[in-house]
Amino acid sequence: MACAPGGLEIAEAANIFFAGGHQVPLPGMARRYFFASTSVPKMEMNMNLYSTRYPTDLFGELDRLQQQIEQAFRGSATDIRATGRGVFPAINVGATDEGVEIIALAPGIDPKKIDLTIEKGVLTISGERAAGAPPEGRATVYARERFSGVFRRVINLPEDADPDRVSASYRDGCLRVSIARRESSKPHSIQIH
């Protein structure tokens, strides 16, 4: 193991990530290098922090990228019933002062067969999409990317959603559910006398 320049102990050097025989400091360790090595000529220190073999701090970049990705997914508090991406049907939820709009992208389904229920502030959309009729005769299937089978999506509604004022429509493969907010919970301005 090469001795870490700038007076770091061998034990501390063991914490340093080795990449292709060259020492690459972890983001947290970079500060150590800075403060510990006042006696080392500047050129050598630059060689370690900004290596000539890898023009960028490769593993620092990867660490930062991983943190950014985790941040993006952790960003807003996820609902306990939220599902990952790639689920059928995809759902977009929007809110206005009047109510909540839910759009489910579910093409090729008979709207009479979609099961839509609200119970205790939870909206459930479920149904089944049949796979295409099996081809008769000799046929080759090149791609089967479309979803088929039973699906079920569950959405938490905000507390002031009024389950008695719901309307739903199905058009061009989009199921739209509009739920009005309770009158009493809409924003009211209060007069001060």
Next chain:
Amino acid sequence: MLNTRQLQTTQGGAAAPAGQAARREAEGEASARLVPPVDIIEDAAGITLHADLPGVTREGLEVRVESGHLFIEGRIGVDVPESLKVIHAEVRGGRYQRSFALSSELDPERVEANLKDGVLTLKVPRTEAARPRRIEVKAE
């Protein structure tokens, strides 16, 4: 869940800058391309293709064949109220786009297209010359 639009509006603070950011992001998203999933089956008559294009009406759909390639483009036409604030978006994008290369035995002149409930069905038949034929074997 990825929910950057909500993050933007909460970090924006006042309503005006958040509205502008949302509009700019909406314009950017309006041209974001989505790839529609397809089912492709080939039989003796030709190729049948089903594509999921939810939210696309007949006016927003464009199917064309150009130099041996089949292009499917659809614009999503779902109108939402102006003041709608997006809470959760699993689909971000305003249009679908996908293209395929057609081999020469498929006849682009006789493509049949049908759009129902957001599902596009295309039937591309084979040219007459390319249809499979049985060859009679004469016994000597």
